[in-house]
Amino acid sequence: MTALLETRELVKRFPVRHGLTRRLAGHVTAVDGVSLRVEAGETLGLVGESGCGKSTVARLLTRLERPTSGTIRFAGQDLADLDEQALRPVRRELQMVFQDPFSSLNPRQTVRRILASSHRYQGLTPGEPVEQLLERVGLRAEHADRHPHEFSGGQAQRIGIARALALRPKLVVCDEPVSALDVSVQAQILNLLQDLQDEYGLAYLFIAHDLGAVRQISTRIAVMYLGAVVETADRDTLLGSPAHPYTRALLSAVPLPDPDAERARERIVLRGDLPSPLNPPSGCRFRSRCPIAADRCAAERPVLREVAPGHEVACHYPETL
Numbered sequence: 001m002t003a004l005l006e007t008r009e010l011v012k013r014f015p016v017r018h019g020l021t022r023r024l025a026g027h028v029t030a031v032d033g034v035s036l037r038v039e040a041g042e043t044l045g046l047v048g049e050s051g052c053g054k055s056t057v058a059r060l061l062t063r064l065e066r067p068t069s070g071t072i073r074f075a076g077q078d079l080a081d082l083d084e085q086a087l088r089p090v091r092r093e094l095q096m097v098f099q100d101p102f103s104s105l106n107p108r109q110t111v112r113r114i115l116a117s118s119h120r121y122q123g124l125t126p127g128e129p130v131e132q133l134l135e136r137v138g139l140r141a142e143h144a145d146r147h148p149h150e151f152s153g154g155q156a157q158r159i160g161i162a163r164a165l166a167l168r169p170k171l172v173v174c175d176e177p178v179s180a181l182d183v184s185v186q187a188q189i190l191n192l193l194q195d196l197q198d199e200y201g202l203a204y205l206f207i208a209h210d211l212g213a214v215r216q217i218s219t220r221i222a223v224m225y226l227g228a229v230v231e232t233a234d235r236d237t238l239l240g241s242p243a244h245p246y247t248r249a250l251l252s253a254v255p256l257p258d259p260d261a262e263r264a265r266e267r268i269v270l271r272g273d274l275p276s277p278l279n280p281p282s283g284c285r286f287r288s289r290c291p292i293a294a295d296r297c298a299a300e301r302p303v304l305r306e307v308a309p310g311h312e313v314a315c316h317y318p319e320t321l
Helices: 054-061 111-122 130-136 141-145 153-165 183-200 211-217 235-240 245-252 259-264 295-299
Strands: 005-018 023-038 043-047 069-074 094-097 171-175 203-208 220-225 228-234 305-308 311-313
Touching: 005 054, 023 043, 023 054, 023 203, 023 228, 043 054, 043 211, 054 171, 054 203, 094 153, 111 130, 111 141, 111 153, 130 141, 130 153, 153 183, 183 203, 183 211, 203 211, 211 235, 220 235, 220 245, 228 235, 228 245
Parallel strands: 043 203, 043 220, 094 171, 171 203
Antiparallel strands: 005 023, 005 069, 220 228, 228 311, 305 311
16 A cells, blocks of 8 residues: 655755854764655654654655655655745645744734635635634634734644645644643644544644653654654554663653552663764664663664564564563
């Protein structure tokens, strides 16, 4: 079956410059060989620590950034080398919801004009009234003539979601869409995204560092560490039987609702800080913090391999059941 979105060996390097002369001092590899698949109608959750490259992946997939190397195939078309003119029709079907709703909304424009901007860019006639689109995301028709600063964070994010839906896309990339919101509002936005997915048959790439949010909305989950995917599986398998030591450490940090179970379980505490992407460890990038690292981990970089049907792990010594 052909995936709606598929990346292979996606790489993004940014130049690092020093001094008044802006001398090139090297490159930082923000994304290093990422391969992902998103099927039509599913939600792939992408999780990892801050700075691991999740948001850069989002910007690459929506071609807000051009990849250094690798392929990005969307609906069978390679997007990696397309210019802005060729990307225009693709953007009708591939949209994004940003982490900070206020910075992504033009403060000088009314909501009506913001929601109509996608159709203006595409040279299309709006398919449904702005008021109807607002009602679909839980806002009222009179909100159309207000400006972004007149809304709460949750309401502003609903506007961002409405803008992403205006062109009826097939895939929406959600870059930490609830991380800046209160917990109660987070639940409302997650429920809204699920309702819209059911109504429109959307696929999501849902990026977050909150495993609780990812657990609620995702069909499958991919875990990133220092620019690379280290484990991917369906939600229940990954959360119930994690095979990579980094994934197990992440899950051990999530509080359990049962106090007895919380006290009884063993917490995995990682040693040291996240290494600098300017000077990553040799071999396995996680080895400097891994409790089971061996000599092989320093000499050889592990690749994603299948340890069970649909369950891939980049580790020389995965824990399997």
